[in-house]
Amino acid sequence: MADVSTLRILIVDDHALMRDALMAVLRRMYPHSRQQEVDTAAKAVEAVETDVWDLVVLDLGLPDGNGFEPLRRLHAMRPAMPILVYSSHPEEKMGQAALAAGASGYLCKTADRAQIGKAVSEMVAGRGYVSDRLRTVVAQRDHENKRRTTVLSAREMEVLLALGLGLSNKEIAARLGVVASSVGTYRARIMEKLSLRTTADLQRYVVEQRLLVA
Secondary structure, three states: OOOHHHOEEEEEOOOHHHHHHHHHHHHHHOOOOEEEEEOOHHHHHHHHHHOOOOEEEEOOOOOOOOOOHHHHHHHHHOOOOOEEEEEOOOHHHHHHHHHHOOOOEEEEOOOOHHHHHHHHHHHHOOOOEEOHHHHHHHHHHHHHHOOOOOOOOHHHHHHHHHHHOOOOHHHHHHHHOOOHHHHHHHHHHHHHHOOOOOHHHHHHHHHHOOOOOO
8 A cells, every 4th residue: 555645646648637637636635645747658658667656547548559558568667556547438348458458447537526536545555446337347248258258358459449440450560569460360359259240340330339439
């Protein structure tokens, strides 16, 4: 459990109003905490390289972020550092994949002040945070998995989103730092897991599930 009298919190979000709102909540909760805000994945990496943080609050929609890659990188740099993903995507869309990629907690930006406070408190206490909504989703999907229903990995989710944007395998490979043949393998797995037959089916699925809503 972190010492709240010397708490160090890094906020990573490209929207100034969101950073300001989070910092206001955190100052009320921990008036003696030290806070820093950055607006890109590159600045987040630099901040984590040069300092130790008791909590990182991370947006997934960074302009230089490429999906879950900043989360994976920060987690790899400091595996014990708690990372709370604070995203515009609902928990049932991205929550499980974010936890699999290294997050200690996941919170949707539709959360009210009380939910934010609870999530941060749980993270600071070292317990991680899963909302009631995500806990229900996880329980339901665990049950469904026993009946061979789909759960995409974090990497498969990234490829799915990129395919939904209409990117080619080569473009996705360059974005994710993998070879094009690997993208083809991920694509095949996604199609099988989601019981889709064509690229048009896949893109329709992304739209219908609102996976690209900012």
